Amino acid sequence: MGGEGFKEMKMERRRRRREGMENEGKGEQKVDLSGMSLDSFPSTSLNLVSITNLDLSNNNLQSIPESLTARLLNLVVLNVHSNQLNSMPNSIGCLSKLKILDVSNNLLESLPITIENCRALEELNVNFNKLTRLPDTMGFELINLKTLRVNSNKLSFLPFSTSHMTNLRVLDARLNCLRSLPDGLENLINLEVLNISQNFQFLQSIPYSIGLLMSLTELDISYNKITVLPDSISCLIKLKKFSAEGNQLVCPPMEVVAKGIDAVRDYMSARMKKAFKSSGRTSKSWLGRLVKCGAFDGKMVYQNEGLLAPEYQREYHSFDGTPSRLIGKFSPLRLFSPKRFSSPQR
Structure with a gap:
């Protein structure tokens, strides 16, 4: 397609988007402004209170106005991934109905503590940012969270309050600088997927409490500096997928790991049995x-x-x-x- 044809297609796309925004004011609830090279939220007569799904992804936004989020009182889904955001507005805490928040692939160094007021939140994606820490008390309030994705940041630890997210199903914390997992890990009774791979030289061990994650079906600890697995791994009877390559495991030996999770469970179970008897x-x-x-x-x-x-x-x-x-x-x-x-x- 020639340059002129591409330009015409893009103009037509924008025209349809504008029409979509006008329709929103008439009762529609979804607004899609993705991929429009926006530097700021456009001026509009749109009724912000009526919006339940707002997609601002793949633009050039550097900030989101406090006044904007404060008026999005019925918002359920907010997608701002792939922008240039270096902060999130404190008024994010006004979004009491928000269930899905995607702020991945931005320049965020922190999240506002007010995010803990988004108590309906079920999915939070902050992958590919510059986060060095998460709000300390976030997990005490976000008890409905089912998916937490924080991969590809600079986190050296997860806050203790993470262990209070008892509805959590997926925790993806790979590609960080994690040195340990939070105390109280055993409280994540519904956790099914745990990915803590590629924390490289920083993560050298995993706690015994991992054996109490009885709902766990997938565990990825690959490319860390772990040499010994806790015997409690044998308790993970629902575990189907287990990845440990890139470590220097001596217990169990890598040749056991290569045979699959059943072999690992058998090996660690035998160790535990021997320890009990002795x-x-x-x-x-x-x-x-x-x-x-x-x-x-x-x-x-x-x-x-x-x-x-x-x-x-x-x-x-x-x-x-x-x-x-x-x-x-x-x-x-x-x-x-x-x-x-x-x-x-x-």
């Missing part, structure tokens, strides 16, 4: 007492392997609903760490 555990051990206290109500790790006495072979459930004063007692470090097999003092 500890001289009896049915009256601390583990048995935790069962009686209600830390479990179903199948603990591979009960057919003999890891629990028959009277304690009941199905495991999450800590959700456990009185906060007891959480410390039921720490995964106590459950799985080979250093803590002795009975607690009364």
